[in-house]
Amino acid sequence: xxxxxxxxxxxxxxxxxxxxxxxxxxxxxxxxxxxxxxxxxxxxxxxxxxxxxxxxxxxxxxxxxxxxxxxxxxxxxxxxxxxxxxxxxxxxxxxxxxxxxxxxxxxxxxxxxxxxxxxxxxxxxxxxxxxxxxxxxxxxxxxxxxxxxxxxxxxxxxxxxxxxxxxxxxxxxxxxxxxxxxxxxxxxxxxxxxxxxxxxxxxxxxxxxxxxxxxxxxxxxxxxxxxxxxxxxxxxxxxxxxxxxxxxxxxxxxxxxxxxxx
Amino acid sequence: xxxxxxxxxxxxxxxxxxxxxxxxxxxxxxxxxxxxxxxxxxxxxxxxxxxxxxxxxxxxxxxxxxxxxxxxxxxxxxxxxxxxxxxxxxxxxxxxxxxxxxxxxxxxxxxxxxxxxxxxxxxxxxxxxxxxxxxxxxxxxxxxxxxxxxxxxxxxxxxxxxxxxxxxxxxxxxxxxxxxxxxxxxxxxxxxxxxxxxxxxxxxxxxxxxxxxxxxxxxxxxxxxxxxxxxxxxxxxxxxxxxxxxxxxxxxxxxxxxxxxxxxxxxxxxxxxxxxxxxxxxxxxxxxxxxxxxxxxxxxxxxxxxxxxxxxxxxxxxxxxxxxxxxxxxxxxxxxxxxxxxxxxxxxxxxxxxxxxxxxxxxxxxxxxxxxxxxxxxxxxxxxxxxxxxxxxxxxxxxxxxxxxxxxxxxxxxxxxxxxxxxxxxxxxxxxx
Numbered sequence: 001x002x003x004x005x006x007x008x009x010x011x012x013x014x015x016x017x018x019x020x021x022x023x024x025x026x027x028x029x030x031x032x033x034x035x036x037x038x039x040x041x042x043x044x045x046x047x048x049x050x051x052x053x054x055x056x057x058x059x060x061x062x063x064x065x066x067x068x069x070x071x072x073x074x075x076x077x078x079x080x081x082x083x084x085x086x087x088x089x090x091x092x093x094x095x096x097x098x099x100x101x102x103x104x105x106x107x108x109x110x111x112x113x114x115x116x117x118x119x120x121x122x123x124x125x126x127x128x129x130x131x132x133x134x135x136x137x138x139x140x141x142x143x144x145x146x147x148x149x150x151x152x153x154x155x156x157x158x159x160x161x162x163x164x165x166x167x168x169x170x171x172x173x174x175x176x177x178x179x180x181x182x183x184x185x186x187x188x189x190x191x192x193x194x195x196x197x198x199x200x201x202x203x204x205x206x207x208x209x210x211x212x213x214x215x216x217x218x219x220x221x222x223x224x225x226x227x228x229x230x231x232x233x234x235x236x237x238x239x240x241x242x243x244x245x246x247x248x249x250x251x252x253x254x255x256x257x258x259x260x261x262x
Numbered sequence: 263x264x265x266x267x268x269x270x271x272x273x274x275x276x277x278x279x280x281x282x283x284x285x286x287x288x289x290x291x292x293x294x295x296x297x298x299x300x301x302x303x304x305x306x307x308x309x310x311x312x313x314x315x316x317x318x319x320x321x322x323x324x325x326x327x328x329x330x331x332x333x334x335x336x337x338x339x340x341x342x343x344x345x346x347x348x349x350x351x352x353x354x355x356x357x358x359x360x361x362x363x364x365x366x367x368x369x370x371x372x373x374x375x376x377x378x379x380x381x382x383x384x385x386x387x388x389x390x391x392x393x394x395x396x397x398x399x400x401x402x403x404x405x406x407x408x409x410x411x412x413x414x415x416x417x418x419x420x421x422x423x424x425x426x427x428x429x430x431x432x433x434x435x436x437x438x439x440x441x442x443x444x445x446x447x448x449x450x451x452x453x454x455x456x457x458x459x460x461x462x463x464x465x466x467x468x469x470x471x472x473x474x475x476x477x478x479x480x481x482x483x484x485x486x487x488x489x490x491x492x493x494x495x496x497x498x499x500x501x502x503x504x505x506x507x508x509x510x511x512x513x514x515x516x517x518x519x520x521x522x523x524x525x526x527x528x529x530x531x532x533x534x535x536x537x538x539x540x541x542x543x544x545x546x547x548x549x550x551x552x553x554x555x556x557x558x559x560x561x562x563x564x565x566x567x568x569x570x571x572x573x574x575x576x577x578x579x580x581x582x583x584x585x586x587x588x589x590x591x592x593x594x595x596x597x598x599x600x601x602x603x604x605x606x607x608x609x610x611x612x613x614x615x616x617x618x619x620x621x622x623x624x625x626x627x628x629x630x631x632x633x634x635x636x637x638x639x640x641x642x643x644x645x646x647x648x649x650x651x652x653x654x655x656x657x658x659x660x661x662x663x664x665x666x667x668x669x670x671x672x673x674x675x676x677x678x679x680x681x682x683x684x685x686x687x688x689x690x691x692x693x694x695x
Contacts, residue, residue, distance in 0.1 A: 004691040025678040027690070034690040041691070055688040059677035067630045068666050069545060069652030071518045073673055075525040078517075106514035111522065152631040157513025183636055184322075187574040192630030196669035196679055200627040203579025210574075 004041050006055035007088050017052040019123075020090045022104065024097035025060050026227035032234065033096075033227035039256040040096050040120050046261055047132040051094075057084055063099040066107070068193035075111065078103075082113035096120040096252060098153035098226045099191075105158070119154055121164040121225050121251045128170055133259055140257045141173040147219035149178070149210070149233060150185035151226035164225050164251050171258060173221075178213040186210050188232035195228050211236035214246065222248045269351035269479075276483035283490035287561060290599045294554035299506045306505045309641070314504040319639040323568065326390075329383040333419070336380035337497070340426070343373050347479050357433075360447035367449035374430060374452035377423045384419045391416075398567040401576075403586035408493065408565055415494045422481050429474035431456035432467050439464060444471075496564035500640040503562040506555050507641035512632045515649060520544065521657075545653025548614040549595050552650060559642040560591035569634035569644055575627040582627035584634035584644035590619035591647060616651050625651045626663070 010017055021044065027037040044051045062077030081104075085093075093115050095101050105117035127133045146168055154160045161182045168175055180186040189199070189206025199205055214222055214236070222237075224230050233248045249257075256262045299306075312318045317334060321327035346359045360366050390396050391412060399412070431453035436444040441464055460467060489495045520542060523535035546552050569584035570576050576583050594615045601609050616625075628648045635643050655661045662670075669679045677684045 002691065006688070023687075023690070025680065028687045029678060029680055029682045029690075034693060037690050038693070053688070053691075056684060058687060059684075060673045060679060062673070064669060064679050065673055066515060067649070068662070068669070069649065069654075069656035070670055071521045071544065071653055072525060072657060073670055075517065075521050076528070077673060077677075079525060079529055102511075102513040106511050107517060110517050152629070152633075153513050156632040156636050158511050184572065184633075186577075187629045187631035187633065189574060189578075189629060192628050193666060193669065194629050197626070197663055197665045200575070200580045200582070200623050202575070202581075202627070206574045206578050206629065209578050 002038060002041050002045060005052045006057075007052040007090075008055070008057065010052045011088060015050075016089075018050045019092045019094050020085075020088075021051045021053050022093050022095035022097075022100055023053055023058060024095055024100045024227065026231075027096055028058070030227055030231070032230055036096055036227065036230070036250040036252050039250070039262055040252040042256055042261045043124065043127070043133070043252060043259070046259065047127050049127075054084065059084075061100045061103040063103045064193045064196055066103070067191065068196075074107075078108055078111050078113070082108055082111055085113060085115065090115055092116045092118075094118050094120055094123050096225075096227070096250070098151040098157070099228070102153040102157050119160060119163070119225065121154075121167055122160065124251060124255050125163040125166050128167060128255075133255065139172075141171040141221070141254065144173045144221055145176055145217070145219040146171070146173045146221040146223055146254075147176050147178055147214060147217045148181075148223045148225075149188065149214075149229055150182060151224070151229050152185070152187050152191050154225055155185050156183060164223070167251050167255060168223055171254070176217045176219055178217045180213055186213060188226075188229040190228035190232050195231070207232035207236040208239055211240055215240065215242075220246055221254070222246060223251055223254060224248060225251050263354070266352060266354045272480060272483060273348065273351070276486060279487050280490070283487065286599055286603075287490055287495075289602075290595045291554050291557045291561065293550050293595060293598060294552050294557040295550070297553035297555055299508075299555055302509055305509055309507060309509075310501055310505040313507075313639070313641055314500040317639070319641075322637070322639075325386075326566075329386045332376075332379040333383040333387075336376035336383075339376055340373050340380075342369065343426070344479070344482060347475070351479060356443055357445070357447050360445065366447060370430070370448035371451050374427065374450060377426055378452045380419065381423050384416050384423075388413070388416050388420075398571045401567065401570060401583055401585070402581075403583055403589050404565075404567075408589070411492050411494075412565070414488075415492065418481065418485055418488070422478060422485070425474040425478040425481065427453045428456060429471055429478060432460055432471035432474065435460055435462075436464070436467050436471060439467075441468070493564045496562050496640060499558060499562035503558055504641050506558065508643060508646075512635055515646075518544070518653075543654060544657035545655070546647070546650035547616050547654045547658070549591060549598060551654070552591070552615075552647060556643070556647055556650075557591065557595060559644075559647075560588050560595060562640055563588040563592065563642055564640075565589060566639070568637040568639065569642070572633040572637045574629055574631060574633065580623075580627040581621065582624045582648075584648075587620060587624070587644045587647050588642060591615060594619050616654060620651060622655065622661075624648075625655070 007017065007020065023037055026033040059081055060077055061081060062074035066074035093104060098119060101117055101119045104115060148164055148168060150161065186209065187206055188210055222233050224233055230248060230250060237243055237246045237248060317331055320330050349358045350356055391399050430450050433444060434450045434453060435457055437446050460470065520538060526533045527535045543551050549557060565585055567585050573582060573584055601611055625648050630645060632645060635645055672679050672681050676682060
């Protein structure tokens, strides 16, 4: 159990958070993603960051609705969320979901929501740089082959390629790139609301294609930075029956493990 | 004198015909809705210089990129020679720039070397299409015309460059033989090797030189008029296209203003939204519902297929091909253009971009990953068209699969795309790990 303050409690106590942790729907409900949320909350607590979450006041950003063409629903969600966020005078937001990150950072300002938004891998990198997180140790990942899968909405969509890689560089591990990485990274197949529908007819699923890159890299850990990539890569590993050899972990989990937080 | 008159007439006809074609293309592009893309001008100029003039995205694929740069630089610089040819043609002069002396020799020598490099590039391109048959150059949308269009362009370039070099060789031989009218001028590092292949007879040499001169310049004028009908039009539109390209992060999709008004009115009953245009559609069914930049994108596309070859949907065998989205948009625009020419501007043929050209299966295969946008060497945005077609399907027709509808109603009712209770949203904090 971790103590996670809600913004309502914090405000009632007359305090203000440094940063709001936007958990997102996947981070709140998906069992695998919940573990990432917990790991990240532990990192924030460990580093004495004064953070808060919206708790039950949080609502879907509207990202999947927008990408699926439902602009009405997206803007309904956006305007309701902006009302809540502005009501609490939120200035800075961190989230472990690149879709929430992209939507709040890029698509909310024009609807009245102006916040400084960062991805959790960026915050973790800052904390390492500031010496608040142990960089060395490295025991849990010593000598392991790790590859990082770029989430489309963090990488190509917003040009964040370095922060997650820098976080991995501090481990005493063997970092390898897949043949399609950074700008040329291959999608996991979940974006654009594909997560919520059956794929169209084709020869194979996108995550299987991506898994071939992973297998080729010979990595034993696939580092991800997105709950949807997590699901797709996890399913890919299962498809090839590689659960014993390949672990799919979020950057927050890797960092938490390296700092003995989980 | 007769030659000068013929030349001036040919030049005028070529320019007039080109102007007519361009006007039609501008009219077709203006079928699109207005969009303001005149902000951040310094950044736009920088983008154009870097991406179009500087070819910065081409070398992401080194072989094609470097060969393309050779052909491109050759094309641009050899145009200085075309200027001389035009002046000579109008005034009946011969090598009018030769007064530049040694600088002229330098110019002609560099044109020759560039012409050789262009030939090299073009032969590599031909080999990639005809011998190696790279996968990128095939696909459902690569029907007979797009395939032959590519070959025509390359063959024309071979012919033009060969005529240019042969002309120089004949000229050089005539200069050496001391023919009147052929004063010593120029330096011919490449065409000197053609010399032994040419006859020694003066009259035949003059005939060859004149024939190549006319073939070269008339060929260029004909090629100019081929451009508007060809994918090769990118050599012009790459410049405005990169200037007007989206500057905001790739992940940012525009917020529709018409929708904002409606949503504000829903959330706040005292808000009165401005009346909607009678023709307003939410999203795009046909090319008129897209904006003019999206339509210009379609005319800029040179069908290289870098988008399609990096598209995860296409790679895994789905029907979607971003290149086809652009080619369909252009074909539909051209069809509407022909309808306007024939039947006037209010004619409707009952067809539309969605369904008659682009199928539902294609638009729903997209993961919005932006790989196509990233891959395009001239900053075309196929994703924005896919999104606008989806918007039409969802907001005007409510025509989506059941699972997406379920996702919509979950968001609407539970505030999450899955069917979980909003009251459980914070339960993760109480779980043991």
